[in-house]
Amino acid sequence: MSLRPLTTPWFHAPAGHEKLWLGLALLWCFVMSLMMPYWHFRGKQNSTGEAYAVTPADFLARTEKFVEANRVGTFRNTVEANALVPELPIAEPPPGGDAYITGRMWQWWPALRLRVGETYRLHLSALDLQHGFSLQPLNMNFQVLPGYDHVLTITPTSKGEFTIVCNEFCGIGHHAMTGKIFVE
Amino acid sequence: MTTAPASSSHALTAPGVPGRVCGTTGLSVCLDAQRFIKLNAVVGIVFLLLGGIAALLLALTRWQTVHLLPADWFYRILTFHGINMLILWILFFEVAILYFACTTPLNARLFSRKVAWVSFGMMLTGGVMVDYIILAGQADVMMTSYLPLLAHPLFYLGIILVAVGTLIGVFNFFATLYVAKRDQAYTGSVPIVTFGATAAAIIAVVTLLHGAIVMIPTFTYSMGWTPQPDPAWYRLIWWGLGHQSQQVNVCAMVSVWYLLSHVILGARPVNEAVCRTAFVLYILFINLASAHHLLVDPGVGATWKIWNTSYAMYLAVLASMIHGFTVPAGIEIAMREKGYTRGIFGWVTALPWKNPALSATVLSVIIFGFLGGITGVTLGTQQINIIAHNTLRIPGHFHVTVVGGTSLAFMGLAYYVIPLIFQRDFILRGVARWQPWLFGLGITLMSFGMSFAGSMGVSRRSWDIDAQGIYGPAAHLWLGVLGIGGVLAFLGLLTFVLLCVGTLFFGRKIGAGTAMSDWGTPPALAGSAAGSLAQDHYATKGTIVLTILFLACFAVYYFANWKALADVWPVR
Ligand SMILES: [Cu+2]
Numbered sequence: 001m002s003l004r005p006l007t008t009p010w011f012h013a014p015a016g017h018e019k020l021w022l023g024l025a026l027l028w029c030f031v032m033s034l035m036m037p038y039w040h041f042r043g044k045q046n047s048t049g050e051a052y053a054v055t056p057a058d059f060l061a062r063t064e065k066f067v068e069a070n071r072v073g074t075f076r077n078t079v080e081a082n083a084l085v086p087e088l089p090i091a092e093p094p095p096g097g098d099a100y101i102t103g104r105m106w107q108w109w110p111a112l113r114l115r116v117g118e119t120y121r122l123h124l125s126a127l128d129l130q131h132g133f134s135l136q137p138l139n140m141n142f143q144v145l146p147g148y149d150h151v152l153t154i155t156p157t158s159k160g161e162f163t164i165v166c167n168e169f170c171g172i173g174h175h176a177m178t179g180k181i182f183v184e
Numbered sequence: 185m186t187t188a189p190a191s192s193s194h195a196l197t198a199p200g201v202p203g204r205v206c207g208t209t210g211l212s213v214c215l216d217a218q219r220f221i222k223l224n225a226v227v228g229i230v231f232l233l234l235g236g237i238a239a240l241l242l243a244l245t246r247w248q249t250v251h252l253l254p255a256d257w258f259y260r261i262l263t264f265h266g267i268n269m270l271i272l273w274i275l276f277f278e279v280a281i282l283y284f285a286c287t288t289p290l291n292a293r294l295f296s297r298k299v300a301w302v303s304f305g306m307m308l309t310g311g312v313m314v315d316y317i318i319l320a321g322q323a324d325v326m327m328t329s330y331l332p333l334l335a336h337p338l339f340y341l342g343i344i345l346v347a348v349g350t351l352i353g354v355f356n357f358f359a360t361l362y363v364a365k366r367d368q369a370y371t372g373s374v375p376i377v378t379f380g381a382t383a384a385a386i387i388a389v390v391t392l393l394h395g396a397i398v399m400i401p402t403f404t405y406s407m408g409w410t411p412q413p414d415p416a417w418y419r420l421i422w423w424g425l426g427h428q429s430q431q432v433n434v435c436a437m438v439s440v441w442y443l444l445s446h447v448i449l450g451a452r453p454v455n456e457a458v459c460r461t462a463f464v465l466y467i468l469f470i471n472l473a474s475a476h477h478l479l480v481d482p483g484v485g486a487t488w489k490i491w492n493t494s495y496a497m498y499l500a501v502l503a504s505m506i507h508g509f510t511v512p513a514g515i516e517i518a519m520r521e522k523g524y525t526r527g528i529f530g531w532v533t534a535l536p537w538k539n540p541a542l543s544a545t546v547l548s549v550i551i552f553g554f555l556g557g558i559t560g561v562t563l564g565t566q567q568i569n570i571i572a573h574n575t576l577r578i579p580g581h582f583h584v585t586v587v588g589g590t591s592l593a594f595m596g597l598a599y600y601v602i603p604l605i606f607q608r609d610f611i612l613r614g615v616a617r618w619q620p621w622l623f624g625l626g627i628t629l630m631s632f633g634m635s636f637a638g639s640m641g642v643s644r645r646s647w648d649i650d651a652q653g654i655y656g657p658a659a660h661l662w663l664g665v666l667g668i669g670g671v672l673a674f675l676g677l678l679t680f681v682l683l684c685v686g687t688l689f690f691g692r693k694i695g696a697g698t699a700m701s702d703w704g705t706p707p708a709l710a711g712s713a714a715g716s717l718a719q720d721h722y723a724t725k726g727t728i729v730l731t732i733l734f735l736a737c738f739a740v741y742y743f744a745n746w747k748a749l750a751d752v753w754p755v756r
Contacts, residue, residue: 005290005370012458016721017728018454018509024735025505032742036490036566044754045567049489051482058409079653118486124482126258130330130415132574132643135656138752139641140571143481145415146332150482153756163654167574167643168335176651182589 108179243670418427544596623676
C-alpha cells in the first residue's frame with residue numbers, strides 16, 4: 001500500500017507487461033548512451049571544450065594583434081535599436097589559422113570574415129563577466145568565461161551574414177550585445 | 185483535535201503524545217507535525233504567489249507586442265521569479281511533505297518541535313532577506329548568480345540560511361524516522377510514500393551541501409575576505425546544487441503521484457521492489473546529470489562529458505521511465521478491480537475527472553513525462569546541447585518538469601492536504617474542478633512557445649529580441665504564445681491560491697470523526713473484487729500501449745534533434 005507500512009514479503013521479480021516495459025526502457029537508454037560515442041567518431045559536431053588559461057589583459061592584447069594583422073574592413077551597424085555597437089573592425093584570418101573574438105559588456109569584438117569550406121581555430125574569451133556565444137540563425141551556442149581561452153575548431157559550410165548574440169546574462173545591456181561573422 | 189483512542193485500529197499513537205485521528209482516512213495525525221505542515225505549506229504558497237506575479241510580469245515582457253517591463257526591472261523580476269519558485273516555494277512545500285511522510289503513514293510523532301522551529305525560522309528569515317535584497321535592486325544576478333557577476337552579500341547569506349534551515353528540517357525528518365523505527369511505531373517496511381520522501385531527503389542533503397560549498401566562498405568573496413572563486417569551478421559546483429535540487433522535486437513529485445493515486449482510487453504499486461529500486465537509481469546516479477549544464481563549456485573534455493551524460497545518467501532516466509509505467513499501471517489495476525474493464529481504455533474514461541487532485545495528478549504525469557522528460561534527456565545529450573544551450577528551449581523544458589510536473593502535483597496534493605490537515609472543506613468546488621486544467625493548459629502553451637522560439641535561436645534571459653534585428657515573425661509569434669500561455673497559467677495559479685486562502689478562512693469546518701467532502705471516487709461495480717488482479721501481470725494493457733506510444737514520441741523527437749544538429753557547421 002502506498003500509505004501504510006508493508007508487512008508481507010513484498011519482493012517480486014518483474015513479470016508480464018512490467019518486464020516488457022523495463023526491457024524496452026533499458027534498451028532505449030543503451031541506444032541513447034551509444035549515440036554520443038557514435039557521433040563523436042562519425043558526426044561532425046563535437047565540442048570538446050578545448051581551453052587554455054589566459055588573463056583578460058593577455059587575451060585582449062592577442063585579439064588586438066590579430067585585428068591589426070588581419071583587418072580587411074569596417075562593419076557599420078544598421079540596426080537602429082542596437083546603438084551599442086555602431087562600428088566594428090572586420091578581420092579575416094588565414095584559412096586554417098587562428099581567429100579571435102573578445103566578449104565584453106556589451107559587444108563582441110571584432111567582426112570576422114571567413115571563407116566557406118575552410119577550417120579555423122576560433123578563440124573566445126571574456127574580459128569581464130560570463131557571456132554566451134550564440135551564432136544565429138545557425139543556432140550554435142557556446143559558453144564564454146573570463147580567464148579561459150575557449151577554442152572552437154569550426155568549418156563554415158554556409159555563406160551569408162551571421163549574427164553573434166550574447167545568451168548569458170551580463171548586465172543591463174545584455175540583450176543588445178551582438179557581433180558579426182561574414183562567410184563568403 | 186482529541187487524543188487518539190487506543191482502540192482505533194490505525195491510531196496506535198504512543199500514550200501521552202498529542203495526536204488526533206483523521207475522520208476521513210482513519211490515520212493518526214501528530215499535532216506537532218500538523219502545525220509545521222501547515223506553517224511550511226502556507227508560507228510556501230505565499231512564495232508561490234509572489235513568484236507567480238513575477239511570472240506574469242515576465243511573460244508580458246517577453247511577449248514582444250506587450251513588452252511590459254523596462255530592462256532593469258525585467259532582470260530583477262527574473263531573478264526574483266527564479267528564487268521564489270525554484271527555491272522558496274518548492275523547498276517550503278517539500279519540508280511540509282517530509283514532515284507528513286515521516287509521521288502520519290508511520291503512526292509516528294515528530295522528533296522535535298524546537299528543531300522544526302529553528303528550521304522554519306532560518307528558512308523564512310533567509311527567504312525574506314533574499315527577496316528584499318533582490319527587490320531593492322542589490323542582486324540582479326539571476327537565479328544561477330554566476331561569478332564574477334556579484335550580488336550584495338545578504339543575497340548569498342539569505343540563500344545559505346535557507347539551505348541550512350532546510351538541512352535542519354531534513355535532519356528532523358531523519359530523526360523522526362529513526363525514533364519511529366526504534367519505538368516500533370510501525371512494523372514492516374516503510375510505505376512507498378515515505379520511501380520516496382526518504383530518497384528525496386537523501387538527495388536534498390547532497391544538494392544542499394553543494395549549495396554550502398559554492399555559496400560560502402561566494403559570500404566571503406562578496407564581503408572582500410577571500411579572493412574570487414574560479415568561474416568554471418563555480419559553475420560545476422553550482423550545478424551540483426542546481427540540477428540535483430530538481431531531482432529532489434522529482435522524488436517528491438513521484439511520491440505524491442503514488443500518494444494521490446492511492447488516496448483517490450486505492451491504487452497500489454504493481455511491484456514495490458521495482459518502484460523502490462527506481463528511487464534508489466535516482467539517489468545513485470542523478471548527481472551526474474549536473475554535467476549537462478556544462479556541455480559547451482570551455483575546459484571540460486569530451487570524455488568527461490560523454491561519461492557523465494551517458495549510461496549512468498540514463499539509469500536515472502530509467503527510474504523516471506519506471507515510475508511513468510508503474511503509476512498509471514497501479515491506477516489501471518485499481519480501476520479494473522473495481523469493475524471498469526471495458527476495452528483497453530475503458531478504465532481511463534471511468535476515472536473521476538471532476539476530482540481536481542486526480543486531474544492534477546494525470547496532467548502532472550503526462551506533462552512531466554511527455555514534454556519535460558523527452559525534451560530534458562534530448563537537451564542533455566552531449567552534442568545536441570550545441571543547438572540548445574542557453575536558448576529559450578531550456579526554460580521551455582524545465583517549466584514543464586518543475587511547473588507542469590512538480591507544482592501541479594503539489595497543487596493536487598493540496599486538494600486533500602488542506603481538508604485533512606486544516607480540517608476545512610474547500611470553497612467553490614466547481615472552480616476547483618477546472619483549476620488544474622487551466623494551469624496545465626497555460627503551462628503547456630507557454631512551454632511550446634518557449635521551445636519553438638528557442639529552436640529559432642531566441643535566447644533565454646533576454647529582455648528584448650528586436651535589438652538584435654534578426655528574428656522574424658515566426659519567433660515573435662511563438663513569444664506571443666509564450667505570453668498567452670503565461671497569462672493562462674498565472675490565472676490558474678491565482679485561482680489555486682485564492683481557493684486555498686479562501687478555504688482557510690471560509691471553508692466549512694470538518695469536526696472530529698467526520699469525513700471531508702468527497703471530490704469524486706469511482707464506486708466499485710457489482711461483481712468486482714479488490715485484489716483480484718494482484719497476480720495478473722498482463723492486466724495493464726492500456727498502460728503498456730500508452731508507454732509504448734511515449735517511447736515512440738521520445739525516439740522521434742530525439743532523432744529529429746540529431747538531424748537538426750547535423751545541419752549546422754562542423755565544430756570540434
Ligand atoms: Cu554578454
